[in-house]
Amino acid sequence: MKLSFSLVKQLAVPVVAAALIACQPASKATLADGQETEFNTAYLEQMGFVVESYQAAPMGGLIEVITNQGLVYTNADGSQLISGRIYDITAAEPVNLSDLSLNAMRQRDVAAWADSTIEYAAPDVKHVVYVFTDPSCGYCRQLHERLEDYLALGISVRYLAWPRTGLTGSAAKLLEQAWCADDQRQALTAIKQDQALPAANCEAPIADHYALGHKFGVRGxxxxxxxxxxxxxxxxxxQQLLAELER
Structure with missing residues (x-):
């Protein structure tokens, strides 16, 4: 995960603010070697992170932290931040241990949001995939045009909303219309074919899906x-997706 420019600017924490953070109560965290440490989430929170969970990292002396912006690592007391990946290089091929943690996080999170997706279910379901989509995206339209081919292979598709131009752009408004429609599947197909829909009139999960995509590392x-x-x-x-699913 790369730190955004706005996040990097916040690294220059004033001395007074740092002193106040240090005085806040810390939680106990257990390192990989079994030792307990005083882990303070306030440093991360000051930088705009929302800390969801933390545990010992695979590398000694570090804490693995799941945040609203993805996975980061800190030192034992939470006062220093590392953005990167940890690899196990003991085998013939390196293993990305960070990706294993990220994959587990994504599995939990998409399951929590499953009821808010627009699903096209395969007649004989063998696999279920989630797809972040934008109606103005040409490749998204190509995927949707071939949707029956995915379904015929036993691949159900659950769409999540991810407007590439942000929550104030036209794509976000179109996605909101689709999610608020009585027939969501038909409406999503319609907006990908430039057909007009009635104005949205519901609490659509567009902002939640958009934040979820950023947390997952979606960039397009x-x-x-x-x-x-x-x-x-x-x-x-x-066929390429099926091969990936059956690896």
Whole structure:
């Protein structure tokens, strides 16, 4: 995960603010070697992170923290931040241990938001994938045009909203209209074909999906979340997606 420019600017924490943070109560965290440490989430919170969970990192002396902006690592007391990946290099091929944690997080989160997706269910379901979509995205339209091919292979598609131009752009408004429609599947197809829909009149989960995508590391659409939790950016044709799912 790369830190945004606005986040990097906040690294220059004033001395007074740092002193106040240090005085706040800390929670106990257990490191990989079994030792307990005083872990203070306030440093991360000052930088704009929302801390969701933390545990010992695979690398000694570090804490692995799941936040609203994804995965980061800190030192034992939470006062220093590392943005990067940890690899196990003991085997013939390196294993990305950070990705394993991220995949588990994505699995939990998409399951929590499953009821808010627009689902196109395969007649004979073998796999379920989540896809972040934007109606103005050409590759998203191509995927949707071939939707029956995915369904025929036993791949159900659950769409999540991810307007590439942000929550104030036209794509966000179109997605809101689709999610507020009585027939969401028909409405989503319609907006991807430039057909007009009635104005939205509901509390659509567009902002929640958009935040979820940022947390997952989505940078464009379409973006697939596989049952393993793996994030795959870009358009995967039906047979290529099936091969990926059956690896």
């Amino acid at each position: 659409t379409p973006a697939f979340v596989l049952p393993s939790g793996q994030l795959v950016p870009g358009l995967l044709p039906p």
